[in-house]
Amino acid sequence: YKSDKLEKIRSDIKQFKKNLKKTEAKEKSLLTKLHETEENISLTEKMISHLNRELKQKEREIQSTSRSIKKLENNLSKLKSDFAKRLVNIYKKGEYNDWELILTSRSLNQAIYRYKYLRIISNIDKNTAKEIRFNITTIDNKKHKMIAELEDKEKIINEKKIYQNSLSKQKNLRKRQINKARRDKNNLLAQIKEKEKAAAKLLKLIANLEKEREIRRKELTRQRALSGVRADNPFLLNQGKLLWPVRGKIVSKFGTQRNPVLKTITENSGIDIKAEKGTPVKAILDGVVTTITYIRGFGNTIIIDHGSGFYTVYTHVENVHIYEKQYVLTGTVIANVGESGTLSGSILHFEIWKNKMKLNPEDWLIKRT
Structure with missing residues (x-):
């Protein structure tokens, strides 16, 4: 998983390991080795801390996407239900020919009113169908987004486990080094x-x-x-x-x-x-x-x-x-x-x-x- 902050810390860790490799052939004091271990621990803890932040952010994004999908699905269900009722009603009563309905008007005003009414009904039907299609597409996109977010979350968890295992080993090494260093007065000086x-x-x-x-x-x-x-x-x-x-x-x-x-x-x-x-x-x-x-x-x-x-x-x-x-x-x-x-x-x-x-x-x- 990539983010600017994580990439910066990964770069710092990489540079630290590169510097260690350059000096591994040199004779080092116990105090120097101890400080190298502690700096490694510090970088690892910083990485774990930022992975935790990314994980929390990703969980918030997943929850937000999930709520959005649920809201869209409820809206889609209502639209489909209303549209189905409209179709059933048309089927039961039979659909008038638009021109027939206008031409059988008793007056010009009634003809104009029926024409406007039919236009409104037609627009509502078109808009409802359009909204249904839009909701379906949006839900599909949101679901793909959530799959990607869940995959990112899994990557963060796996990377965090690797660093946690490394941190445990580093802390055990530090414990041994510090116990040994304390026994020598020269190290205190x-x-x-x-x-x-x-x-x-x-x-x-x-x-x-x-x-x-x-x-x-x-x-x-x-x-x-x-x-x-x-x-x-x-x-x-x-x-x-x-x-x-x-x-x-x-x-x-x-x-x-x-x-x-x-x-x-x-x-x-x-x-x-x-x-x-x-x-x-x-x-x-x-x-x-x-x-x-x-x-x-x-x-x-x-x-x-x-x-x-x-x-x-x-x-x-x-x-x-x-x-x-x-x-x-x-x-x-x-x-x-x-x-x-x-x-x-x-x-x-x-x-x-x-x-x-x-x-x-x-x-x-x-x-x-």
Whole structure:
């Protein structure tokens, strides 16, 4: 089954596999292999997510076509019944010769009236026959369309099964790799460096989003009007009152962080919230989803544009429930807490940006009691 979005993801998967093949002869660290597996998982989950969307759309189309066929068949049945009654009536009473009926009129006015009446009856009969033929043709076309839609649905289901089987194998491989990687302290140190690179990559992403902000602003304004959000800058107005993205404990705060075990000093551009694997991750405010991607060091990453230059970033997530360019409401479950891109277990790394400046999320989220 083909659609523009599916073709784009298929192309991304094909390119990823091509890149893997180019480097398969090279010596790779366990961490590199782990990230390749996670990126493969991310692409596969994205494909399954979009196949689910296409499947739902196809099911809606099938239901609509089915309702249309039923309505047309009921209309056809009534037309045929009415036309049959008319023919029976003509047969029982006998059909007058049109000229005979006109010529036996008692007056000129009656002759004119009968002539007009016969014309009307004739037109009704012709139109009814024409409508019957049209309904038959339309029903036939609709049935052919539904057959094609059912075939498309079957193709989507079969492709989805292939990717689901592949995903299961990839997740088992990742589990083995991550358990092995955690036993080596060097991998933990290497991941800190990867997070620094990930932060730099994220800054580039935000900078690029800033260039296209005006295009998204119009769509966000339109969606907010439809949803009844009236404030011009709700993010700023809700400072200190914004919803927490997940229920959990902050294990790493914003700013300079010292790790006594690894003896490292790092800059945290957000906060890290420890939570159980699978815990729902929510959008802290309404906005447009700009980015769903995999960043080495951050894993699966979601960026939401809340307007007026404010962005929120959610990383290390799994089971992404939304899609790019989608408008989401405050509290929408966008993903689940996962272990993507980290050796520290299930965790959510969360950031708030204003234009190209990082902000301390604790200054913006509602105070916990």
